[in-house]
Amino acid sequence: MLIPAAAQQTTAIDLQGQADQGKVTYAKNCSHCHGPNMVNSGTITPDLRAFPDDKTRFVTTVKQGKNGKMPPWVDILNEQEIADVWAFVSSRRTP
Template sequence: MLALACVSGLSTVYAASPRKESFDPAQVTLGLDTYRQFCQRCHGTELRNSGASTFDLRQFPPGEYERFLESVSEGSGDMPPHGDILTEEEIDALFAYVVTTQRSNSL
């Protein structure tokens, strides 16, 4: 995975990417706060939405951090870009929140 990040040419950005099996609880909490503020109105409480008009984040592949970062920063389809609103730390935290919530939902 590390080699892949390096050849992408964005290694400085991805060097800090979360690739851990579990996330720091403080990071997940920041992700939850950020999610409620910026994402929940479209993506639903605890990621629960039908996926009909937005995207069902429970289905987002947890291995695709780069895709997450890019889609959230630059926007995707009808989703507006958030790159100027959120820090990379907040986007990392959102990813941690999404992956952690996916895991707890699937129990």
């Protein structure tokens, strides 16, 4: 049985991210809205330090956007970059 190539692609959920690379990607692409320290007081953006420890939810939100307020990044960030940003964000979580 042949599996279509699209079904074989590795996704950000499956990849091991690198927090140091995620920090660079976050600074370049995410900090404008979410703030350099993952909290942007006085805006509608959530405090990412308090984001649930749920990689699937994070990846889905980054790829698809959220509630028409956060744009989708699926065509901008690749799977490894998304995994790296997750590694960075999850390393900065506050319980």
